[in-house]
Amino acid sequence: MEGERRVAALDLGTNNCRLLVARCAGRGVFVPLRGFQLIVRLGEGLGVGGRLQPQAVARTLEALRVCARICAEEGVAAFRGILTAVGRLARDVDDFLRLAEAETGLRLEVVDEAEEARLSLLACLPLVDLRAPRSVILDVGGGSSEVIVPHREGPTVAASLPLGAVNATETFGDATDPAVYARIRAATLAELRARGFGALPPEPRAVLIGTSGTATVLAALTLGLHELSREAVDGARMDMEAVRATIRSVLAMSLDARRQHPVIGPGRADVLPAGAAILEAVAEHLGCGTFVAADRGPLDGLVRRLCGAALPPVAFRGASHGTDRDEMAKTVKKSAGRGRLSASSRRWLERQARDPFVRRAKAEGYRARSVYKLEEMDRRFGLLRPGMRVLDIGAAPGSWSQYAARRGCRVVAVDLLEIEPISGVEIVRGDVRDPAVQAELRARLGGPAQVVLSDLAPNTSGDKVSDRLRSEAACEEILAFVPEVLAAGGSLVLKLLRGAEAVVVPQARALFGKVRHVRPQATRAESSEIYLVCTDFRPPPSSVAAGGGSTGDSRASSPETTSSTGSGSRGASSSAASASRTEP
Ligand SMILES: C[S@@+](CC[C@H](N)C(=O)[O-])C[C@H]1O[C@@H](n2cnc3c(N)ncnc32)[C@H](O)[C@@H]1O
Structure with missing residues (x-):
């Protein structure tokens, strides 16, 4: 029975x-x-x-x-x-x-x-209001978001967008930054359009039924609850405008405040803004003026299945995801003809499938292909040696730190994003521009570093001028911090976007005996990033770190005779000139 x-x-x-x-x-x-x-x-x-x-x-x-x-x-x-x-x-x-x-x-x-969508639909069907002009079920997951549109006449349509609260945060960054929020919204709209969801006119009675953490947390906050209670949230109906106001207040909260909030909590604090961006984009695109929270999802659908319910039929407009090279190649091949992937997803998959550095990084256990940029610079300029103290700025996911640790260095790594532990690496999570974070980095280093690595990449907007300005600003802030942590004679690797050299290089030259431009082979052809490899640090007289921890091999050399920007404005040494020649 x-x-x-x-x-x-x-x-x-x-x-x-x-x-x-x-x-x-x-x-x-x-x-x-x-x-x-x-x-x-x-x-x-x-x-x-x-x-x-x-x-x-x-x-x-x-x-x-x-x-x-x-x-x-x-x-x-x-x-x-x-x-x-x-x-x-x-x-x-x-x-x-x-x-x-x-x-x-x-x-x-x-x-x-497709089955995930059917299970979500099964769970949420009792909340679908058949009198509403339209209902949309949205499940914002961690790695994907399911959109389901039940139709009174005709089949229910479902699609899986390859964007969830966690992977959007990992890919785009902290969504409390308005530029990041806008990019996640734009990416969501592009994925919806790629699956044939045209923009629908706003309709106050059209309902967005939101399931999963993002939706239930936003609903609980909108209702002014002090804890996440399924009884209070499940089925609660509210104006989408009120949810938008909640989102604005979430975006204004600090990460700490979100962590400590009893409804949000530490597990969701960093990813909720990205989830909210996805939810708001779907509501806007499909013109939903009403929001209904559903504290239920595939899990409830599964239980209903186990209790004998039949799975409802769904016409699925999904996109396949895969990161394995062969699988990806298959996915690209299979999907290309059918138009199942958006153009940007297809380009990304094709590029990953072809990329020898991706394969090598996987085989060698590195977290990112960018490790081979550092490897090339280290091979050419002999930057890292066992026992050195190294500060890795903008380190996530951690391949540069992995490399430096494998070379026997003692590494302190900092990033806005969480970095999974790496043996031999001390990890600090935070903004390197924050004086409190800088103080912690100095303390963790326990003395001046011999090498500072910065692969830090500020969020880009796609607009060349503002991206260059952001790169300039980030480099200037790093160059201002370097004298506080780098030992005399030490080295700095600094990433910048092309065009930022005019501002950044003179500042680097003022601090280092040699400044070379390098564009490592692993740099993607379409990328405008380059690196400055700066060696022979000459601390300004007021420098905090200048007093001790010299690399021991600092040579006195005149910047007039050894510095090179590759621009030819100063005399170039032969080694600097050869570094410049590597640029395409
Ligand atoms: C290209 S990734 C670094 C990749 C890394 N070198 C590796 O090989 O794994 C750039 C990193 O800079 C970080 N970042 C950007 N702005 C930052 C800031 N103000 N403080 C700390 N990290 C920042 C980003 O979060 C991102 O993880």
């Missing part, structure tokens, strides 16, 4: 691990008995190498053990556990599934986008 059965469903997403134990009370009807939820961030760092990171796997296994114990305690008769976008993306997902089963006894499976 259905009424007697206890079932459990588990949804393992990019961000969250959720378990729901329920008693079936009829076909497709259930009574929730017990829930468990933990933010595990299984997908953290996945965008880079396409592999699950050991720390993320360890956190997830911990959560799965708790889920297995709950299932045993509740005596569940049927269990189904699924992985969504994170499982579709991770090239080593099969290893993870085997490990999870061996460690916890739970057998998990990866579902495709």
Whole structure:
């Protein structure tokens, strides 16, 4: 008898691990008995190498053990556990599934986008108001967002956008920055259009049903709740304008304030702004004037399935994701003719599939292909040696730090984004321009560094002039900080965008005996970035770090005879001239 059965469903997403134990009370009807939820961030760092990171796997296994114990305690008769976008993306997902089963006894499976959409629809159908001019169900996940449009006449249409709160934050940066927020919105609109969703006129009664963390947190904040309560949030209806006002106030909060907020909390604090940008873009594009929160998603759909509900039919307009080179090549080939990928996604996939540096980085266990830029500069200029103190600025995801640590250096790394731990590297999360962060970096270094690396890239807007200005400003701030941390005779590698040299190089020359322009081979052809390799640091008299920690091999050389910008404005040494020649 259905009424007697206890079932459990588990949804393992990019961000969250959720378990729901329920008693079936009829076909497709259930009574929730017990829930468990933990933010595990299984997908953290996945965008880079396409592999699950050991720390993320360890956190997830911990959560799965708790889920297995709950299932045993509740005596569940049927269990189904699924992985969504994170499982579709991770090239080593099969290893993870085997490990999870061996460690916890739970057998998990990866579902495709179409099934994920059907499960979300199944869960949200009871909230769809058939009298509304239109309803749109939106599930903003960590690594993708599902958009479902149920139709009264004709099939329900669904699509998976390859943008979720976590990967949008990792790709675009901190969405509290208005420029980043605008880019995430623009990317969402482009993905919607690529799947045939035309802009619809605003309609106050058109409903956006928002499921998952982003939507329920925004709803709870709009309702003025002091905690996230499923009872209060699920089915709550509000004006989209009120949700927009909530989003504006979230964007104005500091990261710390978001972390400490009882509704947002530390697990969502950094990714909520990106999730909000996706949600706002979908609501705007599809003209939804009303918002309904649904504290339910594929998980509830799974439980309804386990209790005998049939999956509703859905016409799926999805996009496949894959980071494995062969898979990507297949995806590109299969999808190209059918127009399933947006042009930008296709270009990205094709480029990744062809790129030998991506393959090499994967094979050698580096988190990013950009490691080969540093390797080339190190090989040519002998920058790094065992025992050196190195400061890596703008270090995420961490391939430069990995390289320096493998060369035997003691590394302190700083980035706005979280960096997964790297052995031999001290990690500081924060803005390098912040005096408190600078003080922490000095303390962690424990003495002047012999090398400062900066691959820091401010967010770009696509507008060449403003991007150059941002690059100039970032380089000027780094050059102002360098005397506080670099030892006499030390070296600096500084990334800048072409055009910024006019401002940056004279400032670098004032501090270093030699300044060379380098464009490493691993630089992408379409990129306008170049590096300054600055050696032989000559501390200004007031410099904090100048007093000690000299590299020991600093040579007195006149900037007049050894500096080169490649512009020919000063005398160029032969080695500097050869460095300049590497530029195309
Ligand atoms: C190109 S990535 C660095 C890649 C890194 N070298 C590697 O190989 O893994 C540039 C980084 O600069 C960081 N960044 C930008 N502005 C920053 C700031 N003000 N403070 C700290 N990091 C910043 C970004 O978050 C981004 O992770």
